[in-house]
Amino acid sequence: MIIPPLEPEHAPTRVLYVAGMGRSGSTLVERAIAQLPGATGVGEVVFLWDRGLRRDERCGCGERFSACSFWQRVGKAGFGGWDQVDPDEMTALAEEVDDLRDIGQLAGPIVTRRFRARQRRYLEHYERLYDAIREVAGCDVVVDTSKLTSLAYSLRRAEHIDLRVLQLVRDPRAVAYSWTKTIRRPEVLDREAYMPTYRPSYMAALWSGHNALLELLPRLGTPTERLRYEDFVDDPLASLRRVAELAGLDVSGDALDFVSDSGLDLGVVHTVSGNPSRFTTGRVSLRRDDAWRAELPASARRVVTALTWPGRRAYGYDATAEHRAEASGHQDPVPSQRPQALPEPTVWPSVGVVLVTHDRPALMRRALASIRSQDYPGRLEVRVVFDRAEPDQTLHTDADDRPVRVGVNTRTPGLCGARNTGVLDLDADLIAFCDDDDTWEPGKLRRQVAALEAEPDAVLATTAMVVDVDGRSVARTCGTDRVRLEQLLRSRLAMLHSSSFLARRNLVTATGLVDESLPRSMAEDWELLLRAATRAPIVHVDEPLVRVQWGVSSHFVHRWVDKNEAHRTLLARYPAMTRDRVAAGLMAGKLAFGHAALGERRAAWRYIARSARANWREPRWVLASAVALRLVSADRVMTELTRRGHGI
Numbered sequence: 001m002i003i004p005p006l007e008p009e010h011a012p013t014r015v016l017y018v019a020g021m022g023r024s025g026s027t028l029v030e031r032a033i034a035q036l037p038g039a040t041g042v043g044e045v046v047f048l049w050d051r052g053l054r055r056d057e058r059c060g061c062g063e064r065f066s067a068c069s070f071w072q073r074v075g076k077a078g079f080g081g082w083d084q085v086d087p088d089e090m091t092a093l094a095e096e097v098d099d100l101r102d103i104g105q106l107a108g109p110i111v112t113r114r115f116r117a118r119q120r121r122y123l124e125h126y127e128r129l130y131d132a133i134r135e136v137a138g139c140d141v142v143v144d145t146s147k148l149t150s151l152a153y154s155l156r157r158a159e160h161i162d163l164r165v166l167q168l169v170r171d172p173r174a175v176a177y178s179w180t181k182t183i184r185r186p187e188v189l190d191r192e193a194y195m196p197t198y199r200p201s202y203m204a205a206l207w208s209g210h211n212a213l214l215e216l217l218p219r220l221g222t223p224t225e226r227l228r229y230e231d232f233v234d235d236p237l238a239s240l241r242r243v244a245e246l247a248g249l250d251v252s253g254d255a256l257d258f259v260s261d262s263g264l265d266l267g268v269v270h271t272v273s274g275n276p277s278r279f280t281t282g283r284v285s286l287r288r289d290d291a292w293r294a295e296l297p298a299s300a301r302r303v304v305t306a307l308t309w310p311g312r313r314a315y316g317y318d319a320t321a322e323h324r325a326e327a328s329g330h331q332d333p334v335p336s337q338r339p340q341a342l343p344e345p346t347v348w349p350s351v352g353v354v355l356v357t358h359d360r361p362a363l364m365r366r367a368l369a370s371i372r373s374q375d376y377p378g379r380l381e382v383r384v385v386f387d388r389a390e391p392d393q394t395l396h397t398d399a400d401d402r403p404v405r406v407g408v409n410t411r412t413p414g415l416c417g418a419r420n421t422g423v424l425d426l427d428a429d430l431i432a433f434c435d436d437d438d439t440w441e442p443g444k445l446r447r448q449v450a451a452l453e454a455e456p457d458a459v460l461a462t463t464a465m466v467v468d469v470d471g472r473s474v475a476r477t478c479g480t481d482r483v484r485l486e487q488l489l490r491s492r493l494a495m496l497h498s499s500s501f502l503a504r505r506n507l508v509t510a511t512g513l514v515d516e517s518l519p520r521s522m523a524e525d526w527e528l529l530l531r532a533a534t535r536a537p538i539v540h541v542d543e544p545l546v547r548v549q550w551g552v553s554s555h556f557v558h559r560w561v562d563k564n565e566a567h568r569t570l571l572a573r574y575p576a577m578t579r580d581r582v583a584a585g586l587m588a589g590k591l592a593f594g595h596a597a598l599g600e601r602r603a604a605w606r607y608i609a610r611s612a613r614a615n616w617r618e619p620r621w622v623l624a625s626a627v628a629l630r631l632v633s634a635d636r637v638m639t640e641l642t643r644r645g646h647g648i
C-alpha cells in the first residue's frame with residue numbers, strides 16, 4: 001500500500017481546524033461553520049482511521065461509514081479506495097509523531113531526522129484526505145473539529161495544508177463538569193458505548209496545558225483565532241463573522257440567514273466522529289449551559305479554579321469569590337493516621353536556637369521574644385548570628401535558663417554559613433532554627449520536642465505553619481505526622497518551613513547541618529529535609545505552630561539563576577528524583593519555570609517538555625508555559641501563589 005505524496009505544485013487545501021478541550025461546544029460551532037457557503041464540516045477527522053475505517057461506526061448522516069456515499073467517494077478520490085489505507089499504520093504513526101509528550105519535537109526547533117520522516121508519512125495521509133474532501137464536496141474550506149492540540153501542531157508542518165486554527169475555549173468549570181457526566185455514543189450500533197468520564201482536577205490540568213500550548217501557535221506563524229463558546233452562544237452572528245474571516249470565507253448576502261434569534265437551522269453533515277448532538281438536524285436553540293454552577297461540587301470547583309487561573313484570567317473567566325475560598329484550602333499529601341497526643345518526656349532535653357538575622361532589628365527582636373517566651377520546661381539557649389551586619393551586643397543576656405549570645409557569621413556569607421556558625425557554637429541536645437522575620441507560637445517547642453523524643457530513630461522534627469501575606473493568614477498543614485523520603489522527593493512540602501526545624505545534634509556533627517555549597521542558600525532547607533529523611537522519617541507536628549511572614553518582595557523570590565542551579569545540584573545529588581516520574585516532573589517543572597522567568601525560552605521549553613512527559617499532571621510546566629508564552633509574568637504567578645501560601 002504505497003500512497004504517493006501529492007505533487008509539490010498541487011494546490012494546498014485550506015483547513016479550518018477547531019482546537020480546544022472536548023465538551024467545549026465544538027460540535028455546535030462546527031455545524032454552524034459548516035453551514036457557511038464554501039465550508040464543509042467533517043467532524044473529528046483524527047478518529048476516521050479507527051472509528052470509521054476499522055470499526056465502521058456511523059457517519060453524521062446516519063449511515064455506517066462504509067455505506068456513506070460521501071466517505072466512499074472521498075476514499076476513492078484520495079487513496080483509490082479505503083482498502084489502500086492501513087488504519088494500523090496510522091495508529092502507530094499517531095503514537096509516534098502525534099503525541100504531546102513529544103511537544104519538544106512538535107513545537108520546538110529540535111526535531112530528529114527520524115521524527116521528521118515519520119511525521120511526513122503521517123501528514124501525507126491528511127494532505128490526501130483533506131484534498132479529497134475538498135474535491136468531493138466542492139468546497140473551499142474543510143472544517144476539522146479533531147480538537148487535539150498535538151494534531152494542530154502536526155498539521156502546521158504539512159506542505160499541502162493551508163492551516164487556520166480556531167481555538168475554542170469554554171469556562172473550565174463547565175468543561176470539567178461535563179466530563180463527569182455519562183453520555184451514550186449513538187454512533188456505536190452493535191453495543192452500548194459511552195463517552196469516557198474524567199476527574200475535574202485532571203480535566204482542569206488538561207485545560208490549562210492545552211490552552212497554553214495553543215497560545216503558542218500564532219507565535220509560530222499559524223493563523224489562529226480564539227473563540228469563547230459563551231460568546232458564540234450570546235452572539236452567534238458576530239462570532240461566525242470572525243470565524244469566516246479567519247477561514248477566508250465570504251459571508252455577505254444571505255450567507256448567515258440560518259442564524260436567528262431562536263437558534264440555528266442545521267442540515268445533514270457527514271461527520272466521522274464527535275458529540276452525539278451531531279445527529280440532530282433542524283432548528284437548534286442556543287443557550288448557555290450553566291448546570292455546573294449547581295452540580296459541580298464545591299471541592300471540585302475549587303480545584304478546577306485553582307488549576308486554571310492563568311488561563312481563566314487571560315480568557316475572562318473570573319472567579320474572585322472562588323479565589324477567596326480556595327485560599328483557605330490546602331493540599332493533603334497523606335491523610336493523618338493517628339492523633340497527635342503524645343506522652344511528654346520525663347527529662348526535657350536542652351534546646352539551642354539559631355536565629356540568623358541580616359539587617360532587620362525590629363523583626364529580629366520580635367522573633368527573639370517569641371523564642372524566649374516559649375512554654376518549654378527545659379533549658380533554652382539562643383545564638384543570634386548577624387550575617388553581613390554589625391552585631392547588636394545589647395541583646396546579650398546571661399539569664400539562667402534562657403541565655404542569649406550574639407555573634408557574627410564566621411563562615412560562608414549567607415543564611416547557610418550563618419546557621420552553621422550558630423550550630424557549631426551551641427552545645428545543646430537539640431538544635432532549632434528561626435528566621436528573623438518569623439515567630440513561634442508559645443507551645444511550639446514543647447509539642448515538637450515531645451513528638452521527637454517519642455521517636456528515637458528520627459533526627460529531625462517539623463511543624464505546620466501559618467503564612468502571613470498581604471494582611472491575610474493562610475494555614476499550611478500537611479495532613480500527616482510522618483514525612484518520608486518518597487514524599488519529599490516528589491514535593492518540597494513547603495509547609496515544612498525551616499523556622500520549624502528541630503534537629504538532633506548528631507545530624508549536625510556528622511556532615512555539617514546546612515549545605516553551604518548550594519548557591520546563595522537556595523533550596524538548602526529542602527536539601528536538609530531530604531538528608532534527614534534518608535536516615536528516618538521526619539517527625540511532623542501538623543499544627544501551625546510557626547508564623548511565617550511572606551512578602552511579595554521576599555528576598556529569595558527573584559533569584560532564579562541561583563534557584564535553577566540549586567535545583568540542578570539537588571537533581572545530581574538525589575538521583576531518585578530522576579527515576580521517579582512525579583519527582584522528575586516536579587524538578588523539570590521547577591527548572592522550566594525558573595528558565596521561563598529568566599526569559600530563557602529555549603531552555604524553558606526543553607524543561608516544559610521534560611516535565612510534561614514525566615508527569616502530565618504536574619502543574620508547574622503549565623505555569624511555565626504561560627510565562628514562556630508571556631500570557632502572564634513570572635512575578636505575577638509568584639504573587640498569586642504567595643497570596644495562597646504557596647511557592648513554585
Ligand SMILES: [Zn+2]
Pocket residue numbers: 059060061062063068069070071269270271
Ligand atoms: Zn455520511
